[in-house]
Amino acid sequence: MNNKVDATKSEGGKANRLDGAQALSDVTLENEFGLEALESRNSNKIIDWTDLMARFDNEEFIEEIIESFFVDNPARIEAMTEAVKIGKADAVQSYAHALKGSAATIGATSLSEAAHRLQLAAKQEDPETSEEFLVDVQAEFEKLKSFLSQPDWIQIAKQQDSRQQQIEQLQGK
CATH class of the missing domain: 1.20.120.160 (HPT domain)
Structure with a gap:
């Protein structure tokens, strides 16, 4: 069974690929509760992974x-x-x-x-x-x-940055 889904929030024909549960969760948040729900879910971002990777x-x-x-x-x-x-x-x-x-x-x-x-x-x-x-x-x-202190903090930081990028795409930034 494939655990990936296409979350087609396309901008310019480009689709984002996410883990199935995360994609469905984010799409559901956006559809049922609006962009604010997705933004508030990402507001607890502790580390800016994109910035770190750009630097190092x-x-x-x-x-x-x-x-x-x-x-x-x-x-x-x-x-x-x-x-x-x-x-x-x-x-x-x-x-x-x-x-x-x-x-x-x-x-x-x-x-x-x-x-x-x-x-x-x-x-x-x-x-x-x-x-x-x-x-x-x-x-x-x-x-x-x-x-x-979480053993999977890197993966969590990556997911949070991915959600942030989705939010920015949805806002047209």
Whole structure:
């Protein structure tokens, strides 16, 4: 039995090929609930796989980069947390900037954006907003850590990117 189906959401005569269950699920979401349902299902994307592959084009190397990310950044987040608590805006800004770049390197867009918001709040020397954004950074970091602890995280990231591309095609982008 063939477990592939053609999900013919064609644009210019091009059909996407997906695993059967995923294709049917996405087509059903779009048909029954509209594009918003498909978009919300993809809104929990943790890693931008397309970006990672464009940068490194090597899954084994990507896994090594991800491992090194978790060598430095837990301590960085602890230091950043302490800096927020004691009101050291310059240190918060520096740690947040480093985390922003490190997260962007591994395609962790939500974490990178959260770190950027914290960096800007620290630059403005706004302790209350810095505390709020620190909570966001910590939450995004935990989501990333949880996601990457799954043995099939690469496959999941690929599927999420595939759904994102479908959404963009449906929107005519």
